[in-house]
Amino acid sequence: MKAITYREYGSPEVLGLTEVDDPKIGPDWVAVDVRASSVNPVDWKIASGGLDAMLDTVFPVVPGWDVAGVVTQVGPAVTGLAVGDEVYGYLRKDAVHLGTYAEKVGAPQRCVTRKPANATFEEAAAIPLAGLTALQCLDALGVRAEDTVLVHAAAGGVGMFAVQIAKARGARVLGTASQDNHAFVRSFGAEPVAYGEGMTERVRALSPTGVSAVLDTQGGDTLTESVALLADGSTGRVVSVADPEVASHGGRYVFVRPDVADLTTLAELVDAGDLRVEIAETFPLAETARAWERSMEGHVRGKLVITVGR
Numbered sequence: 001m002k003a004i005t006y007r008e009y010g011s012p013e014v015l016g017l018t019e020v021d022d023p024k025i026g027p028d029w030v031a032v033d034v035r036a037s038s039v040n041p042v043d044w045k046i047a048s049g050g051l052d053a054m055l056d057t058v059f060p061v062v063p064g065w066d067v068a069g070v071v072t073q074v075g076p077a078v079t080g081l082a083v084g085d086e087v088y089g090y091l092r093k094d095a096v097h098l099g100t101y102a103e104k105v106g107a108p109q110r111c112v113t114r115k116p117a118n119a120t121f122e123e124a125a126a127i128p129l130a131g132l133t134a135l136q137c138l139d140a141l142g143v144r145a146e147d148t149v150l151v152h153a154a155a156g157g158v159g160m161f162a163v164q165i166a167k168a169r170g171a172r173v174l175g176t177a178s179q180d181n182h183a184f185v186r187s188f189g190a191e192p193v194a195y196g197e198g199m200t201e202r203v204r205a206l207s208p209t210g211v212s213a214v215l216d217t218q219g220g221d222t223l224t225e226s227v228a229l230l231a232d233g234s235t236g237r238v239v240s241v242a243d244p245e246v247a248s249h250g251g252r253y254v255f256v257r258p259d260v261a262d263l264t265t266l267a268e269l270v271d272a273g274d275l276r277v278e279i280a281e282t283f284p285l286a287e288t289a290r291a292w293e294r295s296m297e298g299h300v301r302g303k304l305v306i307t308v309g310r
Contacts, residue, residue: 001019001020001104002017002018002020002102003017003018003019003062004017004018004062004063004101004102004285004288005018005020005060005061005062006059006061009047009049010047010048011048012047012289012290012292012296014047015288015289015292017286017288023102023106024106025074025106027077027078028075028077028108028109029075029078029107029109030071030073030075030087030109030112031074031107032087032104032112033070033103033104034067034069034104034308034309035068035121035122036067036069036122036125036305036306036308037064037067037068037100037101037308038125038303038304038305038306039288039294039295039304040066040129040130041296042065042129043064043292044295044296046063046096047063056094056095057095061097062098062100062101062102063100063288064099064306065099065128065129066088066089066090066091066100066128067088067091067105068086068088068121068124068125069088070084070085070086070087071086075109078109080109085114086114087113088114088116088127088263089111089113090111090263091105091108091111092256092258093108101285101288101306102308103309109260110258111258111260113260114267116267116268116270118271118273122282122305122307123270123279126157126279126302126303126305127266127277128266129157130158130161132258132259132262132263132266133161133241133254133256134161135161135262136256136262137158137215137241137254138165140239141237141238142237143166144169144170144171145169145170145171146170146212147171148172148211148213149172149211149212150173150174150175150176150211150213150214150226150229151163151166151174152175152214152215152216152222152226153176154176154177154181154188154190155175155177155301155302156300156302158217158241159175159177159185159215159217160188160302163175163188163190164188164269164275165269165275167189167190172191173189173190174203174207174211175190175193176194176199177193177194178194182194184278184301188276193206199222200225200228200229207231209231210229211231211234212230212234212237213237214226214229214237215238216240216241216242217241217242218242218243219240219245220243223242223243223245224249226238227249227251236249236250236251238252239251240252240253241253241254241256277302277303278302278303279302279303279305280300280302280303281294281305282307283304284307285307291304291306
């Protein structure tokens with residue numbers, strides 16, 4: 001089968017379309033013909049060697065963690081899934097080796113479930129990592145209807161999902177974004193706030209008593225400033241996906257995990273019309289390097305999707 005691989009750390013130029021062996025399928029795994037995957041910044045950060053101290057890497061690497069496709073084989077211990085099912089998932093395995101930028105993948109059942117019925121394969125593939133991150137962050141914050149939530153990078157993958165999930169729970173949402181993306185952020189139900197100097201004053205103008213919860217995707221000064229925006233009685237209600245130092249502020253660092261129940265919740269939100277997927281651009285598998293370059297430019301509105309198969 002064809003797959004994107006790299007044999008050493010580096011920039012997008014290390015990526016190549018090559019032939020690799022079909023995946024092996026364990027007793028509680030399924031084989032999936034891939035229809036689409038998506039780009040997450042962590043993909044190229046891993047390829048650069050930036051996470052080598054955290055994650056075991058086995059070369060050659062097939063990158064990618066998001067998948068949407070069709071089940072073609074099930075292991076003897078698999079329950080609830082059958083050949084022909086349309087599925088999606090977040091395929092994080094114990095080592096960085098065999099990812100989802102390929103024509104076929106082997107997926108542990110704990111990582112995949114039926115895709116949203118109302119989503120295309122491309123839309124479904126855009127959801128798992130970013131959507132799970134957003135959902136698990138909001139769950140860690142205990143977001144509910146009476147909350148005012150500050151979501152950073154609200155026009156990005158994690159941000160756009162977090163805004164919509166929080167709104168579906170009845171919360172008020174303030175979302176930071178560049179001025180060019182304010183209309184986009186507003187379309188998801190958030191009140192946009194410009195990035196940069198004066199951000200805290202702009203948040204205070206919208207919510208004078210502060211916010212009750214913060215989802216940080218930037219870290220550093222942004223995290224510190226955001227903690228200062230927490231309203232009385234909301235101490236510690238901050239999560240970060242970018243900066244483990246959040247723990248020193250009484251908050252929690254979130255690293256997304258595969259979870260079938262959470263994937264099912266996201267699918268239900270999509271099918272109910274409460275979660276919309278914005279695809280910024282699609283790229284064929286052979287042009288994955290170009291997709292990574294686009295991601296590395298920053299300021300992507302929504303998600304970049306890799307199309308695979310028919």
